[in-house]
Every structure is written in C-alpha cells, then in structure tokens.
Amino acid sequence: MTTATTSPAETGQTPPEVRKRSPLAALGGQNLSLIGALVVVLGLFGALNENYLSLSNLQVIAEAATITGLLAIVQTVVIICGGLDISVGSQVGVASVVSAMVFTGTGTGSGAFVGTLAAVGTGVLVGALNGLVIVYGRVNPTIATLAGLAAYKGLAQLLSDGRAQGYVLDDPVFVFLGRGKIAGLPVMVWILVVVAIAVHVMLRYTDIGRNLYAIGGNDTAARLAGIGINKYLVAVYALIGVVAAVAGILLTARTGSGQPVSGSEGLELKAITAAALGGCALKGGKGGVGGTLLAVALLGALENGLTVEGINTFWQNVAQGALLVAAVVIQQRRNGERAVGLPH
Template identity: 75%
Template sequence: MTEQQLSLSTESAAPEKPAPARPTVSLGARLVHAVGTGNLSLIGALAVIVAIFGWLNPGYLDPKNLAGIGEAVTVFGLLAVVQTVVIICGALDISVGSQAGVASVVSAMAFTSASGNAFVGILAAVGVGLVLGLVNGVIIVYGRVNPVIATLATLAAYKGVAQLISGGKAQGFVLDNDVFIFLARGKIAGLPVPVLILALVALAVHCLLKYTDIGRNIYAIGGNDTAARLSGININKYLIAVYVLAGAVAAIAGIILTARTGSGQPVSGSEGLELKAITAAALGGCALKGGKGTVGGTLLAVVLLGALDNGLNVVGVNTFWQNVAQGSLLVAAVVIQQRRSGERAVGLPT
C-alpha cells in the first residue's frame, strides 16, 4: 500500500469530531432580552413608586385611583408617543402642546358653529393639526432652520394663535353632546375610551416603526442622515411627514382635552405638555440625537410619570414639586444616555 493510500485510509477510519454544542440561553435571559434592560429599569422604578405611595397612603392603590392615573396620562401620552417618532428621526417638536391647545379650541368652536355636530368639530381639529404640523416641517426643511429653534418659535406662535381665536378664554361647551361624553367618560370592555385611544395610536405607531420600510427608514435617518441620503432615502419628505403625523396626533390629544374639560382650552390644559412628552420619550430610551427608541419604553415612562404625579398629589405634596421632579428626571435620563454612549462630556478632558 502506498503512503498516499495509507494516509487516506487513516483519515477515513478516524472518527468524526462532534459539532460544538450551541450555548443554551436561559428563559430569564430571553425575557430580559425581549423586554430590554432599560424597560426593566423603568418597571423596577414604577414598582418602587407604587410601593412607596401605597405605603404612605393606602388609597393610592384603590382601583379607581389607578384607573384615574391611566386617564390622566392619556393626553400627554399621545404626545409622547408621537414625540418618540420625531426624536428617532433625529429631530424634536417642542410645539406639540401648543398644537393640542389650538386643536382643542378649534374642535369646540367648530362644534358650536355646526349646531352641536361633534364630528365637524373633530374633523376641523384634525385638519388644523395636519396644517400646523406641515408648517413645522416646511420651516425646518425649506427654511433650513434647526428643529429645536423652529418648534420653539412655533410653540409661542401657536399659543398666540389659540389665544387670538379664543379671546384668551375657554370656548364652547361640549358636555351635553353624546360623542364628547363618550370620548371623555365612555368605556369599552371595561376600559376607558381615552386609554383605548392611546393604546390604538401607540400600537399603530409601534407597527409603523417596527414592521414597515417607513419605520426602518426613520431609524436610518436618525442614526446617520448622510448614509440614509446616499442610500436613496428622501430625508426632506420623511421629515415633513413626521411633523405632519405629530400635528395629527397632537390634534387627537386636543380633542380628548376638550372632551375631558368640557370646552376648548387655549392654554390652561395644554401648557407644559411638551416638556412631559420629551421627558417620557427620553426616559423611555429615546436617544435625543436620533436613531434609537421604542414606543413600549415611552409608554412605560408615561405610566411612571403619571404614577409619580398622582402619588405626590395623594400624599399632599405641593404640586410645584411635580415640575421639579419632571425636570430632574429629564436631566437624569440625558445623563444616563450620555454615559452609556461613551462620548466625551462637554467641557471635560478626554
């Protein structure tokens, strides 16, 4: 037998090496991966808040109070969900609260002008919201204005519009209308209608971001706008569309605000909502530079903020402390993001 034949017979006789075993992943690790470490932190913080306020005042855990928290967060929750989309796209909309105020006034005034037709008021408010969002997008894209500066300007402008058309006071009375009563106090399968509206909008936005090419392109624009442009994505079109979406959802929030308060509110019901929306999005894991964030994380942060506000009220803490808490949480969220990103802190040596 030749040396080559002997080598071949030896190789054929050698036993095959077993394939390396795949590492097993525990059920707990899978759950952590599915939920996300950031969301787990929010859930833990929420559990601590509920436990503390429940201990300080047992009435906090009353089912009616818990349901009230859900209804209370609906308006700014809607704004936070759409703010998530704007931030993921690498922009910011500081004017969403003022847009909700304009929509609230328009819905009540159109309702009154149409002899009590609620659907006219609702359609008019949504139409105005679309226009306001379009104005924001056009200013940013074609005026080449930084989104923060542009929407800071329209925050003041839209607030002025709401005050001008309403004379600076609440307009209309809608609590004698069945549609607005249903929007404010109705229930479906035991769940308040405002909460269901928030859930439906959040689900629609989640599916848009996670399961469509549009959503993937929005993440791409926020992550690296230069690469997105070179890959053929029309960034201008997407930015305008995102701001139009923000205006439409802000209008829905304004309509719910009108239904809950019974009249169109130019400022009192909508002032400060933009800060809450941005805080919730940042706490929920949205990177303020864009390209990162989820609707689920934002919703958890919305519930967390609502539970905190309600708890402070239940235990009799001065309501001004709520603003302090919101500002502190926003700073904490940004600091955590900065540390995780590993970027050099401003003004400090590398």
C-alpha cells in the first residue's frame, strides 16, 4: 500500500534546502558585530572631530589600511589551512628594499618593472623557504616563521645597511602606484580589492579553496582523501611571499624609498589580529575574506581616530593586543572549548 505524498510545490512551501537566507543572516553574526563596531568607532571619532569623516580623511584611512589588508588576506588563507606566518612584516621590508635598490641600480625606464619583478621573485623565495622549513623540516609554523621574522628583518637591514634606500618618486610607475587614483579611489585600494576578490573566489568557488578548508579542518582526513598537503602548504606560504612583496612595493611607492624596517614593523600583529577578529579559527578550517576586510577597516578607523585625537601611539599597540585577545576569547567561547587547566 502506497502513501500519497504532497510535493512542496503543491503546498506552496519552499524546501528547506533551497530557501534563501535573509541578507542579515547571510552576513553572519561575526560580520554584523564588526559592522556594528565599525559604525560605533566612526560615529564616536566623527563626533569628536568634524574632519574625521571627511572624504580626504576616509581616503587616508583606506590607503593606510591597504598594506595591512593585503597581509591580513593571505594570513587568513594560511590560518584556514592550519598554519600561521609571523614573518610577513619582515618580508615586506625585504621586498621594499629590493624593489628600491634594483630600481636605483637599473635606472629609469624599465627600472620600475625590473625592481617590481625582483621584489616579487624575492617574495616567492622567502615565502617558499618558510613552507619548506615547515613541511620538510617538520618545524612548527609559529617557530619557523618567528625565525623568519628575525632572519628576514636582518636580511633587509644587511642589504640596506639599516637605512632607507633609493628614491623612486621620479618614476611615473611608482608615483602612480603610491599616489595615483582610478575612478576617484587610490590605486592602492584598487589593488587590495582585486587581491581580495581573487582570494575570495579561490577559497569559496574552487577545489583549491575546498581543499585548504579540509586541510585546516582535519589534516588526517584530508591526507586520506588524497590531498597533497605538503604541496598545498608550500604553495600557500609562497603566495604569502608574493602578496607581501606587493605590499613592500606599495610601501616603497608610498614612502618614496625602500624601507628595511620603518613602515613594516608590527604588520604581522595587525594582520593576525585582523584575521582573528574577522572570524578565522586559529586552529584552522574556518574563516573568510569578508570578515577579515571588515576587521581591517575597523582597525584602520580606530588607529586613525586615535592619531587624529592626538592620543599616544603606544596606546594603539595596547588596543591591538587587547582586540587580539578579545577575538580569541570569543572564538573559544563560541566553540565551547574549556579553559586551560580548568574542568569542563
């Protein structure tokens, strides 16, 4: 005996699997919280200083956040697959110095292209080196990239003798990268947008992205599924090197010379803080570009507001550290993880 069934179409109901989520639900609680915090920060400093929300100052915030945003995006990728890179700031310094020194040595004309190419090549090498040490040296990512933080910083200082190198503001390419605009927005911001879209598409709509989430979620299961974890990890760290090189080139273009330390020191903390605030699980397997960019905007707005109000820059470091701790605590609570050393 058969039982008559009524299809969803006949009842006028939409099957649960095809129901569309509301825009707010699609954003997610994490992103809504970041948007709320960003609105509060903008409103607070806007009330304190009438110039804070001016178009010129908002562009300053966007430009200042570009380099942090680039590094935070690739930090998101490496955290998703269960890794970490503390050396990104030093990689930016190396790339900045190399781009300026090669440009100066080559001269104008093709100098900007050659300097950019040299910086990107250097980024690939130092990034891949991190990955090789982690994978084949079996070194914890935190330790390996902490060593890279010191080593690459020292390399940048050795190459530059500890001083800013070259002068690039007589070259139209560097001027365009550092100070040019397209459709009213700084070129630096457009570069960030392009990188963000490319990484988002990779993570959400390709097998590469699905495999990265699988590696971070359960590396044993990923290995049994035939995913080449070692190749993926080396490639991810090489990608970090490339994007760090782009950030270094933009730093050179923005400041007018290669910077071994100034402008790049502390970027690793900002990048990790933005990724954590944006919803990346530090154990891997979770995160996305959208949340990270919102966190970058929040950090940039907060930093600029403190500067505009003349608050000691040391407090900015305090605020960044507090935000990182807060982000991790929230993650631990949401995941239901017990406190270290305490019973459930």
